[in-house]
Amino acid sequence: MKLCTKMICKSFLLLVIMVAFMGTTGHAAQTRIKEIRIADSKGDWGYPNPYRHYPRGPGYIRMSWVFDTLVWKDDKGYIPALAKKWTYNPKLLSFTFELREGVKWHDGRAFSAEDVVFTIDYFKKHPYGFVPVESVSGAEVMGKNSVVITLTKPYAPFLAYVGGTMPILPRHIWQNVADPRKYSDPKAFIGCGPYKFIDFNKAKGTYLYKAFKDYYHGIPKAERLIYVKAGKPLMSLSTGEVDLANIKPDMAKPLEKKGMVIIKNLRGWNKKLMINHKKPPFNNRRFRQALAHAINQREIIDKAHRGFGSRASFGLLSPDHEFYNPNTPTYAHNPAKARQILETLGYVKGSDGFYAKDGEPLKVGIMASNITEAGESVADRDGEVIKRQLEAVGIHVNLVNLEQATTDGRVKKWDFDLAISGHGGLLGDARILNRMINPKFTGSVNSARFGENKQLIRLLRLQIAEMDTAKRKALVYKIQEIYADELPAISLYYPTSMAAYNPKKGIRWYYTKGGISLGIPIAQNKMSLVR
Amino acid sequence: MISNLRRSVPSRLGLVITFGLAALAMIYLSYSLPRLLPGDFVTTMYSSSNVTLTAEQEAALRAYYTEEPGFGHYLVKLFRLDWGFSYAFLTPISTLFFSALPWTLLLLGTANVISMIIGFVSGVEAAWRPNSRLEKGMVGGMTIIEGIPEISTGVILLVVFALKLQWFPAAGGETAYAELSLYAWFADVGHHLALPLATLVLAYFPGNFLLTRNSMMMVIKAPFVTTARAKGLCARRVRYGHAARNALLPLVTRFGLRLAFMVTGALVVETIFSYPGLGTVLFNAIQVRDVPVIQAIVLVSSLMVLMIILGLEVVYRMIDPRIANAH
Numbered sequence: 001m002k003l004c005t006k007m008i009c010k011s012f013l014l015l016v017i018m019v020a021f022m023g024t025t026g027h028a029a030q031t032r033i034k035e036i037r038i039a040d041s042k043g044d045w046g047y048p049n050p051y052r053h054y055p056r057g058p059g060y061i062r063m064s065w066v067f068d069t070l071v072w073k074d075d076k077g078y079i080p081a082l083a084k085k086w087t088y089n090p091k092l093l094s095f096t097f098e099l100r101e102g103v104k105w106h107d108g109r110a111f112s113a114e115d116v117v118f119t120i121d122y123f124k125k126h127p128y129g130f131v132p133v134e135s136v137s138g139a140e141v142m143g144k145n146s147v148v149i150t151l152t153k154p155y156a157p158f159l160a161y162v163g164g165t166m167p168i169l170p171r172h173i174w175q176n177v178a179d180p181r182k183y184s185d186p187k188a189f190i191g192c193g194p195y196k197f198i199d200f201n202k203a204k205g206t207y208l209y210k211a212f213k214d215y216y217h218g219i220p221k222a223e224r225l226i227y228v229k230a231g232k233p234l235m236s237l238s239t240g241e242v243d244l245a246n247i248k249p250d251m252a253k254p255l256e257k258k259g260m261v262i263i264k265n266l267r268g269w270n271k272k273l274m275i276n277h278k279k280p281p282f283n284n285r286r287f288r289q290a291l292a293h294a295i296n297q298r299e300i301i302d303k304a305h306r307g308f309g310s311r312a313s314f315g316l317l318s319p320d321h322e323f324y325n326p327n328t329p330t331y332a333h334n335p336a337k338a339r340q341i342l343e344t345l346g347y348v349k350g351s352d353g354f355y356a357k358d359g360e361p362l363k364v365g366i367m368a369s370n371i372t373e374a375g376e377s378v379a380d381r382d383g384e385v386i387k388r389q390l391e392a393v394g395i396h397v398n399l400v401n402l403e404q405a406t407t408d409g410r411v412k413k414w415d416f417d418l419a420i421s422g423h424g425g426l427l428g429d430a431r432i433l434n435r436m437i438n439p440k441f442t443g444s445v446n447s448a449r450f451g452e453n454k455q456l457i458r459l460l461r462l463q464i465a466e467m468d469t470a471k472r473k474a475l476v477y478k479i480q481e482i483y484a485d486e487l488p489a490i491s492l493y494y495p496t497s498m499a500a501y502n503p504k505k506g507i508r509w510y511y512t513k514g515g516i517s518l519g520i521p522i523a524q525n526k527m528s529l530v531r
Numbered sequence: 532m533i534s535n536l537r538r539s540v541p542s543r544l545g546l547v548i549t550f551g552l553a554a555l556a557m558i559y560l561s562y563s564l565p566r567l568l569p570g571d572f573v574t575t576m577y578s579s580s581n582v583t584l585t586a587e588q589e590a591a592l593r594a595y596y597t598e599e600p601g602f603g604h605y606l607v608k609l610f611r612l613d614w615g616f617s618y619a620f621l622t623p624i625s626t627l628f629f630s631a632l633p634w635t636l637l638l639l640g641t642a643n644v645i646s647m648i649i650g651f652v653s654g655v656e657a658a659w660r661p662n663s664r665l666e667k668g669m670v671g672g673m674t675i676i677e678g679i680p681e682i683s684t685g686v687i688l689l690v691v692f693a694l695k696l697q698w699f700p701a702a703g704g705e706t707a708y709a710e711l712s713l714y715a716w717f718a719d720v721g722h723h724l725a726l727p728l729a730t731l732v733l734a735y736f737p738g739n740f741l742l743t744r745n746s747m748m749m750v751i752k753a754p755f756v757t758t759a760r761a762k763g764l765c766a767r768r769v770r771y772g773h774a775a776r777n778a779l780l781p782l783v784t785r786f787g788l789r790l791a792f793m794v795t796g797a798l799v800v801e802t803i804f805s806y807p808g809l810g811t812v813l814f815n816a817i818q819v820r821d822v823p824v825i826q827a828i829v830l831v832s833s834l835m836v837l838m839i840i841l842g843l844e845v846v847y848r849m850i851d852p853r854i855a856n857a858h
Binding site: 037039041042043044046047052054055056057060127129130181182184199201202203204205206208224226228229230231232234235236238239241403404405406408409410411412421423424425435436440441442443444445446447517518519520 | 575582589802804
């Protein structure tokens with residue numbers, strides 16, 4: 001008996017000793033601004049160059065540390081980057097960018113206006129999804145440090161989609177690269193951004209960057225910038241393993257108590273209900289409006305998200321956007337109104353409380369899945385709440401929870417009734433309306449791909465060609481009104497989006513005005529480590 | 532002797548042919564099954580992205596990423612040890628595989644060995660003392676622990692040891708890009724390994740204990756154990772040299788099968804602790820429909836099952852000569 005006890009104790013002791021031994025070792029000593037560590041729950045977002053990062057916000061941000069653009073944004077709006085000044089000539093349809101002098105590439109070569117011209121030509125030949133250059137007819141060097149970019153037609157989103165998003169490539173490296181996607185030489189990561197790319201570990205989902213000493217804004221504040229994969233940001237921030245992380249709203253208070261600074265984004269990301277408006281009964285605008293009246297946005301926020309979020313505008317654009325139309329039609333939660341509309345459409349309520357038409361019960365399917373929001377996969381119960389709301393009105397609902405890739409595949413093929421989806425970009429340039437409505441963009445499952453209202457399509461075309469801000473705003477106002485009336489998709493709510501950071505490192509992180517680049521709602525602006 | 536040889540050669544040849552055919556079937560399944568997944572790489576990668584594609588752009592991307600060389604071509608490439616390229620990373624799959632493999636081996640290999648040793652020893656000792664308080668207590672305790680899922684154990688350990696006590700890191704296999712000496716790096720890796728390892732040991736060990744104890748309970752009643760006792764052998768020799776050796780077979784089978792499923796076996800723990808490993812690589816590949824990566828990992832995983840089953844055949848014969856002579 002004693003021997004047995006001893007042996008078992010020894011076995012446990014072995015494990016305990018090993019664990020205790022391991023526990024005595026600490027982390028590498030961290031000195032102030034020696035390094036900044038950022039947590040990410042997914043980890044892998046591809047290699048940080050234009051052709052190899054994933055086409056999502058976190059992928060673009062990883063690239064943005066290495067490659068600079070002509071202009072950039074901070075928390076107040078556009079700021080100079082590689083271009084000191086820029087002007088638009090409406091008669092010539094051209095933007096002139098006066099470039100900064102003394103800018104160097106990471107390999108020590110001098111940056112020049114030719115690099116900008118080369119980049120535009122290269123993106124025309126080898127398209128880069130983030131930067132649509134079909135509106136650009138060409139670019140040429142003017143004088144020593146100026147570039148003139150000429151447009152094919154007036155293009156209002158130019159600064160957001162080209163000037164402020166297009167990473168400038170070094171001509172001396174890329175001029176002989178025929179297949180940029182397969183170009184994996186270390187030179188493929190030479191940019192003129194504040195950080196040099198050092199390593200990406202695919203298995204661990206970690207990235208390492210080192211400060212570029214010759215950066216034109218001066219040496220970046222942190223010597224090393226590291227992305228680490230951490231599924232539990234609350235723990236990683238609390239234990240000091242990371243300095244910045246996206247957090248869920250209910251983590252804010254405990255983290256605040258631990259001395260973290262909490263930052264909250266404006267409403268730039270929306271959860272929405274995709275509607276298959278290609279088939280009956282969803283092809284009827286009145287039916288879609290009945291759905292909108294049946295849905296209680298506030299209840300979804302309260303029950304599925306513990307109250308963290310705000311009701312979405314039915315006009316798609318965020319109320320925090322400068323072009324938001326406060327008179328956008330709205331649909332108050334009103335089950336009686338929803339029933340009334342259904343009855344005017346010929347539906348008759350049965351003894352079971354559910355509607356039917358010509359003997360066919362009114363049945364709809366809802367597809368739900370975990371949606372990736374600002375790079376984080378978010379599980380929720382939106383589908384369950386909406387199912388109950390529609391059933392309360394008298395609509396049978398078949399709720400199916402699927403993996404996101406399967407849902408996307410079916411939505412893309414129009415093989416669905418209703419699907420819960422979501423996207424950001426609602427604070428960026430109003431071109432997002434074209435991307436999320438126009439059927440021309442077939443590649444997106446978040447886009448309503450709605451072409452039935454010709455006036456809407458015409459206005460969308462006009463608004464991106466209107467260079468006068470006031471006139472463009474009026475067009476965007478009208479678009480929101482028509483969209484909210486047509487309801488090709490129903491915006492449900494804006495989740496509360498937050499990040500937390502450790503102020504002891506002396507860095508102030510913030511959300512970028514209008515989002516980074518095309519409207520990426522992530523608080524990782526490179527200017528935080530630069531100025 | 533010669534007749535033995537005559538008997539064993541066809542038997543072994545049959546075994547090799549059987550395993551060869553099974554391997555071929557697995558290669559075919561690893562090729563075809565990932566293609567049955569709904570969705571494709573371009574849809575998954577771009578349809579919910581910041582990039583909105585026109586029909587032409589989408590078609591161009593699909594043409595770039597989709598290659599359908601057919602099973603024959605796939606087989607030829609396999610024999611050339613060419614695993615192809617990952618769609619997502621556009622790098623050779625072998626690089627991706629071998630950068631994740633050491634972490635999987637470290638975590639699962641260590642967890643399996645530790646839990647087997649502890650489970651075996653405690654199981655033998657408990658069975659040797661039937662109906663004692665220790666045996667009853669351990670059986671009850673282990674049955675309860677066996678019922679706790681890995682996800683619960685992992686989260687509890689994480690909250691207590693990482694969040695509250697802050698003895699261990701909450702995530703990762705090492706401190707990323709820490710500039711450490713070799714010794715400090717080993718210690719750092721061990722430090723990160725502790726919690727995921729403890730989670731897996733707690734998940735595997737009770738089953739090993741219960742299996743050994745049950746197996747041992749039957750063996751200790753056998754006449755050869757009584758004979759060994761009657762010969763006056765010391766108690767430890769009777770327990771381990773005679774009884775436990777014969778009770779080992781089920782545990783060896785369990786150990787082998789656990790190793791065989793090593794590739795995907797720790798996905799839950801890898802996810803909780805953000806620990807690198809093949810499970811995570813496979814999970815991410817499935818999420819983005821990176822078909823070449825899914826194919827490679829499924830293939831290696833299934834071939835490992837085959838090889839380990841083949842290996843177990845040999846080990847069984849070594850542990851228990853009765854199996855070798857059974858034919």
